[in-house]
Amino acid sequence: MRRLSQEKIVKTTTDIESLRSEIRDKSVRVIDVRREEDYKKNHIPSAINLPLANLLSDDSPERVVKLVNSMGIDDETSVVVYDDTFGALASRVAWTLEFIGHTDVSLLETTFSTWKSLGLENDNKVPEIQSREHSLKLKPEILATAGYLESAKEKEGVILVDNRERLNFLEQHIPGAISLPYRTLATQDKILRPKEDMRRLLDNRGISRDSEIITYCGSVGTLSGLAYYALKSVGLPNAKLYVRSFKEWKSLSKPTEKQEDANYWDLSAE
Amino acid sequence: MIVLTPKIMQSRPKSRKGKINWARSQEPDYFANMVKLYRQGKYDADSFRRFRLQHGAYGTRLADDYAMVRVKFPAGEVYPHQLEKLSQLSEQFSIGSAHFSTRENIQLHWVVLEDVSEIFRGLAEVGLTSREACGNSVRNVMCSPLSGVCPNEEFDSTPYALATARFFLRNPMAQNLPRKFKFNFTCCEKHGMVRMVDVGLIPQIRQQDGSAQKGFKIFLGGGLGNRSFVGHQLEEFTPEEDLLYTSIAVVRIFDRLGDRKNLARNRMRYLVNDMGWEKFQNLVLKERAIVRATQSVVTKLNVDDTPNKILRPVKISDESISSISDGYFRWLKGNAFKQKQKDYYSVFITLEAGDITSNQLHMLSELTQDFSSEGVARCGFTQNIALRYVHEDDLPRLYSELLKSGLAKSGSLTMSAPIGCSGTTSCNLALTNSHRLAKEIQRKFLELRLDEDDDLRESSIKISGCPNSCGQHGIATIGFFGGGARLEKDMYPNYMMQLGGRSDGETMLGISSIRVPAKRVISVILKIIELFKQNKKPEDDLKSWIHRVANGIDDSEIKSIEDIKKVLTPLTTPPLKTEDSDFYSDYGSDTSYHTKTGKGECAA
Numbered sequence: 001m002r003r004l005s006q007e008k009i010v011k012t013t014t015d016i017e018s019l020r021s022e023i024r025d026k027s028v029r030v031i032d033v034r035r036e037e038d039y040k041k042n043h044i045p046s047a048i049n050l051p052l053a054n055l056l057s058d059d060s061p062e063r064v065v066k067l068v069n070s071m072g073i074d075d076e077t078s079v080v081v082y083d084d085t086f087g088a089l090a091s092r093v094a095w096t097l098e099f100i101g102h103t104d105v106s107l108l109e110t111t112f113s114t115w116k117s118l119g120l121e122n123d124n125k126v127p128e129i130q131s132r133e134h135s136l137k138l139k140p141e142i143l144a145t146a147g148y149l150e151s152a153k154e155k156e157g158v159i160l161v162d163n164r165e166r167l168n169f170l171e172q173h174i175p176g177a178i179s180l181p182y183r184t185l186a187t188q189d190k191i192l193r194p195k196e197d198m199r200r201l202l203d204n205r206g207i208s209r210d211s212e213i214i215t216y217c218g219s220v221g222t223l224s225g226l227a228y229y230a231l232k233s234v235g236l237p238n239a240k241l242y243v244r245s246f247k248e249w250k251s252l253s254k255p256t257e258k259q260e261d262a263n264y265w266d267l268s269a270e
Numbered sequence: 271m272i273v274l275t276p277k278i279m280q281s282r283p284k285s286r287k288g289k290i291n292w293a294r295s296q297e298p299d300y301f302a303n304m305v306k307l308y309r310q311g312k313y314d315a316d317s318f319r320r321f322r323l324q325h326g327a328y329g330t331r332l333a334d335d336y337a338m339v340r341v342k343f344p345a346g347e348v349y350p351h352q353l354e355k356l357s358q359l360s361e362q363f364s365i366g367s368a369h370f371s372t373r374e375n376i377q378l379h380w381v382v383l384e385d386v387s388e389i390f391r392g393l394a395e396v397g398l399t400s401r402e403a404c405g406n407s408v409r410n411v412m413c414s415p416l417s418g419v420c421p422n423e424e425f426d427s428t429p430y431a432l433a434t435a436r437f438f439l440r441n442p443m444a445q446n447l448p449r450k451f452k453f454n455f456t457c458c459e460k461h462g463m464v465r466m467v468d469v470g471l472i473p474q475i476r477q478q479d480g481s482a483q484k485g486f487k488i489f490l491g492g493g494l495g496n497r498s499f500v501g502h503q504l505e506e507f508t509p510e511e512d513l514l515y516t517s518i519a520v521v522r523i524f525d526r527l528g529d530r531k532n533l534a535r536n537r538m539r540y541l542v543n544d545m546g547w548e549k550f551q552n553l554v555l556k557e558r559a560i561v562r563a564t565q566s567v568v569t570k571l572n573v574d575d576t577p578n579k580i581l582r583p584v585k586i587s588d589e590s591i592s593s594i595s596d597g598y599f600r601w602l603k604g605n606a607f608k609q610k611q612k613d614y615y616s617v618f619i620t621l622e623a624g625d626i627t628s629n630q631l632h633m634l635s636e637l638t639q640d641f642s643s644e645g646v647a648r649c650g651f652t653q654n655i656a657l658r659y660v661h662e663d664d665l666p667r668l669y670s671e672l673l674k675s676g677l678a679k680s681g682s683l684t685m686s687a688p689i690g691c692s693g694t695t696s697c698n699l700a701l702t703n704s705h706r707l708a709k710e711i712q713r714k715f716l717e718l719r720l721d722e723d724d725d726l727r728e729s730s731i732k733i734s735g736c737p738n739s740c741g742q743h744g745i746a747t748i749g750f751f752g753g754g755a756r757l758e759k760d761m762y763p764n765y766m767m768q769l770g771g772r773s774d775g776e777t778m779l780g781i782s783s784i785r786v787p788a789k790r791v792i793s794v795i796l797k798i799i800e801l802f803k804q805n806k807k808p809e810d811d812l813k814s815w816i817h818r819v820a821n822g823i824d825d826s827e828i829k830s831i832e833d834i835k836k837v838l839t840p841l842t843t844p845p846l847k848t849e850d851s852d853f854y855s856d857y858g859s860d861t862s863y864h865t866k867t868g869k870g871e872c873a874a
Contacts, residue, residue: 166365166380179382184362204302204384206309261866262331263858266706267379267695269367269625 012233013109013192014080016120019044022078029073031081033089034112042122044082044108044115048072048129052089055096056220064100065136074132075102082108082115087191088182091225095241101137107229109190142228144214144240146252149174152214159207161215163223164246167268170259174216174249177257178205182223185230192226192233199234209236216242216249282636283583285350286645289574290436292344293394297401301325302387323871324407324445326400327386330379331696332868338696339378339389340403344435345413345428345455346374346649350635353647355396357631359389368631370624372689372742373452374412374649375403379696401439404871407451408444408521411435414457415648415656417473419609419616422458425484426575427473430510431455433571434517444521448528449536451521452493459775463651465501466492466745466773468538469520476507485509488516491542491550494739498779499539502547504554512558514571519557523550578644580611582661597678598669604681604721606665609658614643615665616658618682619672623690623708624653633675641668652689652730654682681712681721685729685812688712689742693735693752694856698868700735702752702763702788706857708733708741714792725802729812731795733765736867745773747813748795749780754865755787757844763788763856763863769798769831770820772813781820784835786842789853794841801828801837 014022022028023046030047032039039049048071055067073079079097083089090107097105108115116122144152152158153176162169162177169179184201187193193201207213213231217223221243231239242249250256304321307313313321319329322337330336341356356376360368363385364378371377378389393399403410413431417423434453438444444451454467464470470489475482486508492501508516520538527545529536542550607616619634626634634655638647643659650656660668672678681687690708693700711731720726734741734751743749749771755764764787768780786794802812805826818824820831828834847854856863 170380181362183366184385186362188358200302201385201388204305204387205382206384259333261694262333263693263695263703263706263856264365264380265695266703266709266858267367267369267625267692268365269622269627269630 011106012229013190014106015109016115016118019080019108020120022080028078028080029071031071031079031090031093032112033081033083033093038084040124042116042124044112045121045123045125046127047082048127050093052083052092052222055093059096061100061136061138064096065134068097068100068102068134069131070129072129072132073097073102074134077104077132079105080108081105082112084112085222086111086182086186086226087229088222088226090191091229092220092222095142095221095225095228095243099139099142101135101139107191109192111191114189142240144216144242146242146244146248146254149214149216149242150254152212155212157210158212158214161207161213161224161227162246163215163217163227167264168218170262170264172246172256172258174246175255175257177216180205180227182217182226185226192230195234198230202231202234202236207231207236211236212238212240214240214242216245219245219247221245282639283645285354285635285639287351288347288349288397288646290344290432291397292342292399292401292439293397294399294401294440295394297325297399298387298390298394301390302384305384305387319871320405323405324402325390326403327381327383328404329698329868329871331694331698331700332866335383337381337383337386339381339386339400340371340375341378341393341398341400342403342410342435343374343376343398343649344411345417345431346415347428347432348376348647348649348655349396350638350645350647352396352398353631353635353638355392355398357628357635359392360631361628363389367625367627369692370621370626370649370653370655372624372651372653372740373410375410377692379692399439402444404450406447406449408438408441408447409450409452411438411453411455412463412651413455414461414463415618415650415658416461416607416616417455417457419607419611419614419658420457420461421608421610422460423473424475425473427455427457427471427486429573429575430471430473430486430513430571433573434513437514437517437571438521443518443525447521447525448530449538451524451538453517461651462772462774462777464492465489465777466494466498466742467501468493468524469517470501471513474507476509483509486513490520490554491539491547492777493537493539494742494744495537495539496534496737496739497540498739498744499543500777500779501539502542502551504551510573512562514569515558515561515565516554518561518565518569519554522561523553523557578646580643580659581645582643582664583640583645594666597680598666600719600722601669601678601680602665604684604686607656607683611659613662614659615662616656617641617660617665617668618650618654618656619677620679620682620687621654622679622712623688623705630675630677633671633677637668637671637675640671650682652682652687654687679716681716683727684721685726685731685747686712686715686721688731688733689746690733691735691741695858697735697740698871699738700752701754701865701867702735702765703856703858704733704735704741704750704752707750707788707791710857711792711795720799725806725811726799727811729816743768743771744779745771745777746780747771747816748798750786750791752788753785754863755785755844757846760847760854761863761865762844762854765791767794769834770816772817776817778820781831783831784838784842786838787844787853788856790842794838797838797841798834801834
């Protein structure tokens with residue numbers, strides 16, 4: 001019972017039907033994180049556009065609060081984010097909202113392409129937004145920095161998860177990391193596996209409720225953002241995103257590891 | 271350029287399903303649990319390895335935490351929904367691509383050991399298994415990709431291959447053999463592959479008392495490996511009702527008498543060789559009589575020979591092809607095989623050393639549904655896959671679809687599609703990157719348009735990364751196996767070249783000729799082709815010419831292997847490292863070559 005009630009609190013994804021009804025009720029703020037030109041062509045009705053690149057140009061908490069205010073989001077607003085990149089870009093935006101202290105944010109369970117292929121409503125109207133005031137209550141416990149990572153990864157019970165593709169992992173990764181490619185987290189039509197599948201997959205990998213899990217990927221925390229939500233979806237309480245990821249790690253000349261003595265790239269049929 | 275009028279949209283026919291479910295739904299959980307016990311130290315490494323292999327997961331080159339999952343396609347059959355599932359699994363758990371083996375398996379490499387059970391789960395959803403794809407068991411039962419469509423065959427052996435696979439899979443009698451055990455069914459002598467395997471079978475019809483009786487020519491005790499042997503024919507004709515009894519008899523003899531101690535000599539071919547063929551033959555015939563007398567009546571092959579429904583999936587009579595490219599005819603020549611059934615072709619898809627991307631697997635699934643009138647794809651003998659029963663009128667459109675998915679390379683049925691085992695890309699035993707070398711040769715051959723040369727068509731190039739013969743170098747017209755060599759202190763990748771091998775009615779093993787450095791292999795092959803062109807007789811092709819040379823009976827300037835060696839020796843002399851440092855690194859690597867191997871798992 002305890003587990004069930006916890007899962008209810010951490011809503012990770014919003015299913016299609018719920019979102020449609022929330023849109024009809026005007027009880028949700030929908031964020032489309034695709035590029036502006038794609039958004040302008042068509043989007044889910046009432047969605048506003050926040051291209052990921054725009055957010056990343058300056059994702060300091062102060063600026064994020066301003067952005068959030070301008071999108072008409074206050075502490076109580078229910079937010080659903082979507083993209084067309086298997087949920088990875090949406091995850092990065094959602095995580096950023098969480099980081100500044102927003103509690104009610106979730107991912108659309110599918111991508112915009114799938115939404116459209118199901119013949120669901122979309123338009124190109126840009127909604128008028130009334131600015132609101134959001135507070136800033138940072139949640140540092142969901143962020144991992146390079147320094148934190150370096151000290152934490154030696155600790156018992158800390159699991160470092162690399163969400164890049166397997167070949168990239170073999171080529172180079174942070175010492176001690178395990179490989180869980182982002183593709184492993186999804187199904188054909190949903191950005192995340194069903195809970196039971198996800199739980200079994202993570203359980204096989206020895207990732208449990210007792211672990212502190214730090215996810216990272218190539219550069220800006222998108223693929224690993226999706227992994228952060230994958231962990232959250234099954235109620236794992238202690239997940240952190242190393243948001244600056246492997247790009248920063250390498251630029252800081254921190255140690256890396258490689259799978260030696262195997263020409264694995266030559267197996268790839270590209 | 272092919273221009274097609276827009277096709278009439280028809281909904282894709284539903285994937286046909288195989289008649290046999292090879293999976294057991296409880297095996298994924300069981301495997302996951304064993305991995306946990308092993309990780310917790312509650313299951314010792316040796317026992318776990320045996321268990322893992324029995325379930326079709328190999329270890330990976332110098333990396334304990336990764337496995338290679340080998341999925342069996344019994345008789346080579348793979349259905350569209352199975353291809354689609356494999357596409358997903360390779361993307362989710364492997365490296366975004368998969369690899370067709372020479373024995374009608376598909377392999378997913380660099381899989382995290384803890385994810386193997388998830389792959390099993392996916393396989394079980396579509397009726398596939400990797401069970402007994404490795405380990406000391408009856409490995410995938412092969413069947414010629416042309417069985418059922420080959421103009422030379424007497425009848426289709428596919429149902430017998432399927433029934434044999436079904437009988438031995440998970441059968442207690444075949445769970446702990448001295449070593450792996452392989453069955454190959456084929457269509458005819460020409461398409462071969464029956465004399466280099468433990469049990470090889472060619473379908474035959476005998477007229478008796480005015481009626482036609484089905485049966486087989488059975489060959490025993492062949493095999494490729496560190497030491498290779500050619501199989502022996504058991505008897506003139508083995509009637510179909512004796513097929514199972516003969517198979518059981520042979521497996522039982524091997525189980526009882528095979529060498530369980532000496533790992534290097536425990537395949538059945540060594541037993542046959544040590545004992546002498548006549549003695550072994552008598553033993554099999556006697557054992558078969560015992561099996562026949564003592565088996566219960568319910569022990570029989572479950573042969574389902576109801577023919578597959580042939581239904582052309584999409585009618586294209588309303589399409590017009592306004593022009594056809596040069597590339598199409600080149601592709602047609604090198605990839606399409608005219609079936610005995612009027613108007614139908616078997617189309618072989620050219621892969622690079624068996625590799626295929628997740629996306630291409632997905633496309634292949636759709637193309638099988640859209641173009642194969644039997645609704646199933648068949649693995650080939652050479653790390654490739656075929657769509658059969660493609661209507662002649664549909665060939666241009668299939669070609670244009672293959673072009674879109676990067677699967678329209680020419681030369682699948684020619685010498686320009688070499689076999690290369692996985693080599694140092696993933697195998698513990700490999701000494702060289704045979705896999706990449708095969709790709710490099712293919713690229714060169716296609717660039718030189720050698721796939722169009724009729725004189726080369728029947729020849730083959732096969733490469734193994736070590737003396738064990740996963741790359742089947744022993745039956746290649748030009749075969750190679752890898753090793754390391756040294757000039758003073760510097761090591762370089764090197765291959766032993768064997769010439770004249772073949773696997774048809776005149777099966778022989780290639781004769782070792784000369785060691786060729788990896789970076790000289792391509793120029794040596796081209797030199798051999800040049801020598802052939804200079805010395806051939808009008809009716810010769812490369813295969814027949816090399817056959818004579820390998821047997822020392824040619825009467826041209828090049829009479830024997832020794833003569834070839836003389837010409838090639840200058841090409842194989844190593845330069846100093848200071849003159850040519852590239853020579854000292856293997857394909858796919860920019861660092862200096864060194865040999866490094868782990869423990870082989872074949873014998874585990």
